Amino acid sequence: MIIVSEPKNSVYRNLINLAFDLCDKFILVERKDIDFNGNAKSILEKLKVNLIEVKEQSSWAGNKLGDSTAYVYHYSTDLHAREIISEVSDSLYSWVQPNYPEDLSFYKNGISWLVNNAHEKSGYIITEKKAEIDMIKSIKGLEVEDFDYLPFD
Numbered sequence: 001m002i003i004v005s006e007p008k009n010s011v012y013r014n015l016i017n018l019a020f021d022l023c024d025k026f027i028l029v030e031r032k033d034i035d036f037n038g039n040a041k042s043i044l045e046k047l048k049v050n051l052i053e054v055k056e057q058s059s060w061a062g063n064k065l066g067d068s069t070a071y072v073y074h075y076s077t078d079l080h081a082r083e084i085i086s087e088v089s090d091s092l093y094s095w096v097q098p099n100y101p102e103d104l105s106f107y108k109n110g111i112s113w114l115v116n117n118a119h120e121k122s123g124y125i126i127t128e129k130k131a132e133i134d135m136i137k138s139i140k141g142l143e144v145e146d147f148d149y150l151p152f153d
Helices: 009-022 038-046 079-088 130-137
Strands: 025-031 051-057 070-076 102-108 111-117 122-125
Touching: 009 079, 009 102, 009 111, 009 130, 025 038, 038 079
Parallel strands: none
Antiparallel strands: 025 070, 025 102, 051 070, 102 111, 111 122
């Protein structure tokens, strides 16, 4: 499902709550080619207890850098992380350096679920489960459209 317009405020929080309910992991990215200010560092510090690992990667959840790499922070989902992610931002596409780590995205059982390319102001949700689709579509104000292919690779 393609996210048609940016989830903000209560729509953002409701989407994030659903992602935390359904997913077991999320990522944030620190790009080497873009400044990373104190606010972004503070967010990573607050999430330290949820950190699973940091990997140097050239691609992640629908994003590809080509020859360069970035630091991808892999986190576990729990109530603490949910509160941090919900409080530090009020919109999905605000996750852009230098003020925030990049591309907040969620994984379910090792597979991308909510893919966010914040610089491009684009995102999508990957699921074929009717119950999940119904939950997504029930988020008041969330504009999504079905797609038959992945719009980003």
